[in-house]
Amino acid sequence: MTPSELAFRTAVAAAEQAGVEIRELEEIPDLERVFHLYYDIWHPDPLNAPVSVEMMRAFSHTGNYVTGAYDGDLLVGASVAFRAAPPAERLHSHVTGAVKKGAGFALKLHQRAWALAAGFHQVTWTFDPLLRRNAYFNLAKLGAMPYEYLYDFYGAMPDEVNAGDESDRVLVCWRLYDPHVAEAAAGRPYRPEVPADAEPGLIDEQGRPVVRRTTSQVVLVQLPEDIEAIRRADPGLAKAWRQALREVLAGLMDGESALVKGFARGGYVVERP
Structure with a gap:
């Protein structure tokens, strides 16, 4: 069995466990459902949606990755990714969102299988390094690893999740052939x-x-339990967390060329060279 065939089998098992079916999307009505799902998750500024219907249509038509997770006829998750440099080596996952438990994991495992079948060796994406649950999901559940700290990457994001904060991100790399990634996909977090x-x-x-x-x-870099709740209740405290994480995590990654080795004890495990 090839790595991509094994990955698809693992992805199907994750989808069945979550009670969803993963489908590749290209028709306008399906893409409109994705657009509305993303709106319901993030409530973005109407002029700054995560991705437009037209862009998803263009991505799908040109052989990129646009998928939905369905619970029966109900769309409960979606993922959009596009081919990135270096050519034929990397897929960049722009946005993934889900409203049903397990659907996000099933989508990412399908994305891994799709990428392997297409000949890619890695998938990259960004996430807010202050979000503890996302850090655990990306590093432990999936086995991806941060390798670049990006300051205020998207500029102001006036949606319900990011409003009032700077859009710092870390860029993670999901090395699809790494043994610990296959272990994580099989349900054994790294x-x-x-x-x-x-x-x-x-x-x-x-x-x-x-x-x-x-x-x-x-070095252990602990994260707040729920930065989104802190943003709503105490914006000043949220900014203090942002500055502290920049000082420590970005200082280690950028200033000392340290490597993030994973997630444990409520935060990042970072190793100096």
Whole structure:
């Protein structure tokens, strides 16, 4: 069995467990449903939607990745990705959203299988590094790894999730052939080893970020439990978390060429060179 065939089998199992069917989409009515689903998830500025119906139509028509997760006739998740440089090597996943438990995981596993069948070695995407649940999903559930910190990447995003904050992102790479990625796809989340001498560089102390100086080779960077709730309740505190994460995580990744090795103990495990 080829890697792509095994990946499709794993993806089908994840879809069945979630109670969804993954379908590739190209017809305008289906793409309109995706547009409205994304609106219901993020409530974006109407002039700045995550992706337009016309763009999805263009992506689908030119052999890119546009899929939906269906619970019967109800669309409960969707993913849009496009081919990126270097040619024939990387797929970039622009947006994935779901409203049913397990649908997002099923979509990503289908995306992995589709990418392998198309000859890609890796899939990349961005996410807000302050979102703990997304960090766990991307690094542990999927086995992707951050490799670049991007400051205010999308500019102002006046939607219900991001409003009032700067749009910092980390760019992650999902190396599709890595053994730990296949293990994660099979339902065994990736958990990096944390040595006994690892030290915290950022901790959550009664809801507030506290930066600590450390010289240890492995640094733990803790995240707030729910930054979206903090944004709504205390925008000033949310900004303090953003600045603290920039100081510690971006400082390690950019300033010291440190590598994020995974997610554990409520945050990132980062190893200095």
